[in-house]
Amino acid sequence: MVSKIISDYNNKYSDLDISCSFHEQKELLKSIGGSKYLLEDRQIPYYEEALTFLKDKFDTNKSLHIENLYFINEINDTINVPIFCNDEIIGIALGRKSKIKPNIINNVGIQLSRFITKKFFTKKIKSIESRANIKDLEFESIVQLTNMLSFCDNLSNETLEYILIHLVSLYAASKGMFILRDSNTNIFEVRATFEIREEDMPRRMLTDNKGLLAELKNTKKTFLVESDKFNLVKFVEHNSICSPIYFRGNLLGCIILADKESRKGFIHFSDLDANLFDSLTKEISLTINNLKLIDDLQSTNNLIDNIMTSIEAGIIKFTEFGEIEYVNKKAIEIIGIERDLIQNQHYGIIFADNELFLEVISNYELAESDNQAQVVKNVPFKSFNGSIHTLDTTITPVYDKNKDRSGYILSFDDISDMQKVKTTFKKYVSGNIVDEILDDNSKSDLGGTLSDACVLFADIRGFTSFSEKTSASELVSILNKYFTEMIDIVYEYNGTLDKIIGDELMVLFGVPNNTEHDCQNAVDCAITMFKRLDEFNEKLEKSHNHKLKIGIGIHYGEVVAGNIGSDKQMNYTVIGDNVNQAARFCSNASPNEIVISEDVYKNISDQSLFSESILINVKGKDNAIPVRKFTHFSI
Amino acid sequence: MSKIINTEEQNKYVVVKTEGYFNKDLGELVISVVEEKVQENKFHFILDLEQSKIVNSIGASILIEVIEILQDKDGTLSLCHMAPIIEKTFSIMGLTKYCNTFATLDEALAQ
Incomplete structure (x- = not known):
């Protein structure tokens, strides 16, 4: 031009x-x-x-x-x-x-x-525009790298290679190496390289005791390195820049970039490069540390999860605000919906249909009872899949490192099966005995203890003649109905059904659990039996033109109570002279009559219902025994 | 290592395929091919970057020089198979304003 x-x-x-x-x-x-x-x-x-x-x-x-x-x-x-x-x-x-x-x-x-x-x-x-573009490019690369690091969720070799390539490109370097320490062996390993020949790779075991890694460990700073200074950087042809990755003073690894390019050839990394690289590796250090912490946390979580999964109780951890933070496998099974639908929800939403279960949690939450575990048994629970459970619950507070309450843990045992067993068991054995045995395993051992007990016998009078006139099936049906009514009364008065002997009931009060009202309960039970029998007889008279009449004998005294039989089959019962005496009183009682001993009489409140003391002779006793009688007048 | 893996003429285009880091070395290889072909009155080039996944600012600067050489001769430079990161780099460097970019080589040849 x-x-x-x-x-x-x-x-x-x-x-x-x-x-x-x-x-x-x-x-x-x-x-x-x-x-x-x-x-x-x-x-x-x-x-x-x-x-x-x-x-x-x-x-x-x-x-x-x-x-x-x-x-x-x-x-x-x-x-x-x-x-x-x-x-x-x-x-x-x-x-x-x-x-x-x-x-x-x-x-x-x-x-x-x-x-x-x-x-x-x-x-x-x-030229200015070009330089601005390059700065723009550098800025964009930093943004991209930072974004990538913030979304980084693992420390795979691919991830490290990606970081390294970004840095190489950002600094117009020709080569790069990413070294990280193995947390198990503490030996440093080359985890990613860029454009480094196989023959230039380090052959010796890398530790931070000497060489470049030792220098990085000591200085904790990014510095420029000439090619001939350290064996580790023998792949460097001109010069390189090395930056440490460290956490809490410990060297975790380093990044090395080598041979910076320019249009005219290789140039030295500048101090500005070193400063920027230092900032970036600090960011990378932070990410690596976060990932390590996440890994550790994940391992801990897995361990906790494994432990929690192996526990047969349901476990729910709530935050202080009542949100469900953790729920174990058993709890999910019982609640009946997926973990994702439970976690982070407020318990009030999840357990809205389980009023009593909800109460257990909310009462505890409102009570703010520090350090106290609260146990609530037999809590009914309806799961999301419709199954019904009975739960024994324990709720305890959780504290953070400052000893402030950070939530609470609810553990619950599904005792539904136990309840079924109990219900079935109680059809064969008195409920009191079932509870006693299930609460204390030793109670199922053979053997007995001396106890004061009130023993009641109730026998149907004239049953033999009635049975001769009635078919066997009808007889069984009538007896079952009679016993159903009578046994219900026994339970109403906390009696223990010992056994049914033909048409006779043997009932205990005071064993296995004694109270101050055992005699009174036995007498009240007997009187109620007569009243209920009147009602029963009304129906029986209509259907069979017959009325059942019973006589009852009650005695209070020392007995041997316990499991009698063999390891394979045993009965909880009482034995002793006082038991026989109660049976004799029953034999002595006329229909609609209760015969009680003086020992019973002394322990009841409404004594006026009974007669003056009279002497009766009973089988097996040489002397007459004083008794008192109650006569029921049927309607 | 960075290199040109193929240079061939297709229709009116010279297609140059590269491999590896698009840095100064690879950029200079490309510019020398372009200068050589310009001597043979070939002014339309397609750079296939399928095997080059990373570029630095020096490589991008050299491509700007290539574009200048070709513009003096009313020629063109087209780019294809650019990795997203390369596309972003070229865009920031203002390079994509002066050349055509295509997803595939076939599209570049059919332009």
Whole structure:
């Protein structure tokens, strides 16, 4: 373009021999962007003279290059004007003094100055723009890397390679290496590389006792390393930058970037590079530490989960705000919906349909009872799949490291099966005995203890003649109905059904659990039996034209109570003279009559219901025994 | 290591396929191929970056030089199979404003 400007003038004004020269080709190239406008033809005559002239003119030792040499023949016959670029003279325009007018050569100078200045600024702007783009790229890479790190959820080799590649690209490095310490062996391992040849890989075991890793451990800083300083960086051809990854003073690894590129070749990493790299590796350290902590936490969670899964009780951990934070496998089974639907929900929502279960939790929450575990048994629970459970619950507070309550744990045992067993068991054995045995295993051992007990016998009078007139199936049906009514009364008064002997009931009060009211309960039970029998008889009379009548004997005294039989089959019962005596009283009792001993009489409140003491003879006793009688008057 | 794995002429295009890190070395290999082909009056190039998944700023700068050379000759540079990270880099460097980008080589050839 410079040539064109000059040749245009030379064509317009013939024989002007306008020419120009520049201080340095490099200067011009820099200014106008790498053009090949300049001529440097040493074959042209007077070339040397022209150079000498121009050097004198500008008082410079800089090399000069000449665009045109038309003027050279008469070198002293020249007129010149400076060529400016950004207010600096960078060259000169020349013309033949004898032929050119000053204003023309001035115009040439101005035009060339404008052109070159414009080119200079265009190039400069382009260069600034390019540098800005590179900074933009660096910024974008940092953002991308930071984003990637924040979403990073594992420490796989692929992840580390991804981080390394980003860093290599960001720093226009040629090679890179990512080293991390194995948490089990404490040996450092190369986990990712970029453009490093196999033969340049470290052969020795890497520790932080010596070499580059030791230096990183001690300094904890990013630094620039020359290629020959450490064995570990022998892959570096020019120089490298190394940055430690550490946590709480412990070196976890390092990242090495090597051989920074530029358009002109390899260049050194700058201090700015080191500072930025240091910040980035700190970010990476943080991510790695977070991931390690997450791994540890996950391992701990897995351990807890395994333990919790192996526990046969349901476990629910609530936050202080009543949200369900953790629920174990057994609890999920009992509740009957998936874990995801339970976790993070408020218990009030999940257990809305289980009023009593809800009460257990909310009462505890409201009570704010510190340190106290609260046990609530036999809590009914309806699961989401419709199954019904009976739960024994225990709720305990949980404290954080500051000893502030951070929530509570509810554990519950599903005792539904136990309840079924109990219910079935109680059909065969008195409920009191079932509870006693289930609460204390030793109670199922053979053997007995001396206890005070009130023993009641109730026998149907005239049953043999009735049975002769009634079919067996009808008889069983009537007896079952009779016993159902009577046994219900026994339970109402906390009696223990010992056995049914034909048409006779044997009932105990005071064993296995004694109370102050055992005698009173036995008497009340007997009186109620008569009343209930009246009702029963009303129906029986209608159906079979018959009424059952019973006689009852009750005695209170010391008995041997316990399991009698063998390991394979045993009965809880009482034995002893006092038992026999109660049976004798029953035999002595007329229909609708209760015969009680003086020992019973002494222990009841409404004594007026009984007769004065009378003496009766009973089988097996030499002397008459004082008893009192109650007579029931049927409706 | 970074390299050019294939250079072939298809229709009016010179297709250059690269492999590895698109850095200064690979950029210079590409620019020398372009200069050589320009001498043979081939001015339309497609750079297939399928095997190059990462680029640095120096590699991108060299591609800008390639575009300048081709623009002087009214030529074109098309890019295909760019990994997202490369596409983003080229976009930031202002390179994609002066060249066509395609998802596949077939699309680039059919332009």
